[in-house]
Amino acid sequence: MPKHTKGSAGEAQETTNPTPDGAGAKRTAPAATADAINGATAIARGRPVAERKKKYLVAPRAAVTGAFGTSSWVAPLGLSAVQQALHALPDIDVVDTIATRGGMAPAGFSPAAMGEPADGVVVARMTDQKAGELLQRGQGQLLVERDQHLELLDPMLRRPDLVSSLTPYSGPQAELLLAVVGKDGAPLPDVEVSLFGGALPSSAVTGPDGVAHLRLYGEDAHTISGLYVKPRTDYWSHYQRDPDLSLDEANVVMLRPLADWPALRGMPQQSAMGWGARAMRLDQVPQQFRGRGVKIAVIDSGAATTHGNLNQIHAGFDVVNKQVDRSTWNVDTLGHGSHCAGVIGAADPAWGIRGFAPEAEIHVCKLFPGGQVSQLIDALEYCIEQGIDVVNLSLGGGSPSEALERQIVRAKQAGVACIAAAGNSSSAVQYPASSPHVLAVAAIGKIGEFPPDSYHAETLSPDSDMQGFFTAKFSCFGPQVDVCAPGVAVVSSVPPNNFAAWDGTSMAAPHVTGLAALVLAHRPEFQSMSLPRSPERVERLFQVLRMSARPVTLSDPNRIGYGLPDALVALGLPVAQPGMAWQAAAAGFGIPAGMFAGLPGNGARLGMGPPGSGGAGQAGTMQYPFGSLRPSGW
Incomplete structure (x- = not known):
């Protein structure tokens, strides 16, 4: 009789039972009996399923x-x-x-x-x-x-809104090969490739040979409505609507180096200034305005000090890993914090990208991956202890937190100004940007500052003005928005020593954080004893940034707030060619009575009187109440 092995229920299993006299006697028992015994033992030793803590x-x-x-x-x-x-x-x-x-x-x-x-x-x-x-x-x-778990307001492709069960169990499938190469024809590894449309979207990453293998359900590539190719570093992304793709041979996409773009010519061997900094007129600010003496905290995913633009950063705190090693703040596995830190303070004057405040003292609080509200509270406590002046928060959570709001207020009482990204969900402003005690920053882009065949073109809204400024489709909006800043095709530093062009309100907030550092370091009123570290100092800083802003795009204040901050106006520097009466007056903030006569609403927009007054509440007097001044009801 052949020997049986354990099988499905009901299948015979040959076992050996010792007899009283020691001789082995064979008997056959149903496998189900053994399974039942084993299952009962497992139940007896198991743990009841209950709610986890x-x-x-x-x-x-x-x-x-x-x-x-x-x-x-x-x-x-x-x-x-x-x-x-x-x-x-x-x-x-x-x-x-x-x-x-x-x-x-x-x-x-x-x-x-x-x-x-x-x-x-x-x-x-x-x-x-x-x-x-x-x-x-x-x-x-x-x-x-x-x-709550926090999320980086990252520039990644938006995830699907839901999970469905439409994946076919059987049926025709096809493999599509897509090769990604550089300008010299060399294969580019680690490039994300995504196909949209068809039965289901499909994604893959290129291997060392530069080839991505994508699975299609069905055998017709003509149903594909979009091809998105996202390089990790140093190249522009690529997007093709209704791509003409072949299933019979490899499809090839050639990516352009960032340095091929006219505004970035020679980068990184020659230092370049991003379009966002130029739009805020940083290029017209005297070279000696470099933020010395101001402390900035970047609460994010860390900062890679291996980068030539970030190796001047020497202070930080790994909040997530503090029980093991607080000093691992300079390991940035996501690149997000490095990108933000570069916009704020990239320092090498002859290489890479020029930041707003290259001589400011930057502290890095590593919160991601895995950050939660409790750890953000801990990071803000570090900022209070270290006497941080400005905090960049390119992050958000699911809903407001009373505990976090208390800490934000406490930081403000200690003179710490928090500047937060509005969010990338194209909906209501996310928390903590929605807090009345922070400065909320929305994102704009500018036509002509990125290749038209890049994915950045998909962020375009139909509200572009004569200068080409437009509100980014992904940017959150609402009455909480204070200002807007460049957040499309922003080129900055990423690990280990590279550069990338990213989108997001995460990229917009650091522009304002960097300018805030310059204002604190170089605007005389913040150097005097009349503005010690206090909530009034924070509100005055926010007011200066708001009042320096100029309207851009054709959109309403719910999307741009007071507009795009101007570095020259914020720093009180001479403005060579003021475009509007308010711009020349705001440069010195010595605004006489009646300055805004004939410009209905502008006085109220600048926080100088009740809505509709068209001018200051008192002649030559400006009010800076404790509490956020936000555009609303327009």
Whole structure:
């Protein structure tokens, strides 16, 4: 009889049972019996499926007087008391405590006077049910919120809105080969290639031979509506609508080097200035205006100091990896933080790209990949401790966070100005840019600053003005937008020592951050004792940036805010050919009464009076109230 192996249920399995006298006797048993025994054992040893614990932020609210309701489990209330109470509760795991270390308690908050930290949050793991119980127990005196994951407002191709089940189980399939080469015909590896249209989109990455293998469902390439080729570095992207593709032979796309573009000729061997910096008239600012003495923080994915434009950066903090090694902030696996840092402060005067503030002191707080709200709170605490002047936030979250808003306000009280990207979802402004205590930046592009066959052309909106400025299709919009800045085809530094042209409000915000650093370093009023580090100093900085802006595109303020900031006007420098009456006046901010007579609404747009007044509220007087001045109701 042939020997059987274990098979499907019901299949016989030959086993050997020892007999009492020690002789082996063979018997046959159904395999299902053995499976049942093994399954029962696995169940007995297994763990019931239940809700997993998630990270939550827990903190005392600002205005409190004592214990939580009738339970009195924390009295007097303070951050350390909250931490101790959480340690004592079952099924809650405290993983971190982010305490403030310099006072600045919100008004009415008393534990600081008792020797406890003035503010902060406890990060703990618990189930949603336990969090709900904790919130109820707090009786409104305890903040309990989910520690949300943050996202880089990156320039990547938008992901699909949903996942469907349309992938065929069978049927005709075909392979399409697409070879990507450079100008010299050499193959380009690691290039992302995507096809749109057809039964399903298809993506692949080129190998060392420069060839991407893409699978098509169906055998007809004529259904493809778009071909997107995105190089990793040093080349322009390529986009072809309704491409003529062959299934019988390799299809070839040749990419153009960035340095072939007239405005970037000779880059990086010769230093170049990006179109965005030129649009903001940085090229007309005297060379000695370089941001010395100002501290900037880039809270992002790190910054590659291997790059020739970034090797002057020496300070940072790896927030995500702080329990293991805080010093790995200079490892940037995504390139996003390096790109932002280059726009702000690329430093080599003879090589690469010129940043806005090359002599500013840049600090890098690494938050990605994997950053959450709790870690952004920690990064902002670092900024407060280090006396950072301006923070660049090219990131966003799913919804507003009370815990993060408290920290943003605290940073503002300490004189830290936060400048945030509005978002790339072509919808309402994302948080934290939607906070009234930050400066929100939308993205614009300019026709003629990128090849027409690049994917940058897909960001065009039909609202371009006579200068070619247009609002980027992807940019978020709403009354929270303060200003706009270049965010299409922005060339900057990426690891290890290369350059890339990217899109996104992530690229727009650093333009404004860099200009803000120049204003703080070189505008006289910020050097005097009349503007010490304070929330008024932050608001004054924001007001200078807003009032320096000029309207661009044909769009409304919900998409561009006050417009594109002008470096000459913001720095109070002479303007050679003022295009409008407001521009010449704003350069010195000595605006006399009646200056805007005959220009209805412009005075209100510049924050000088109630909407529709057309002029200042008082002759020669400018008001800078504590609170965000945002264009609304126009």
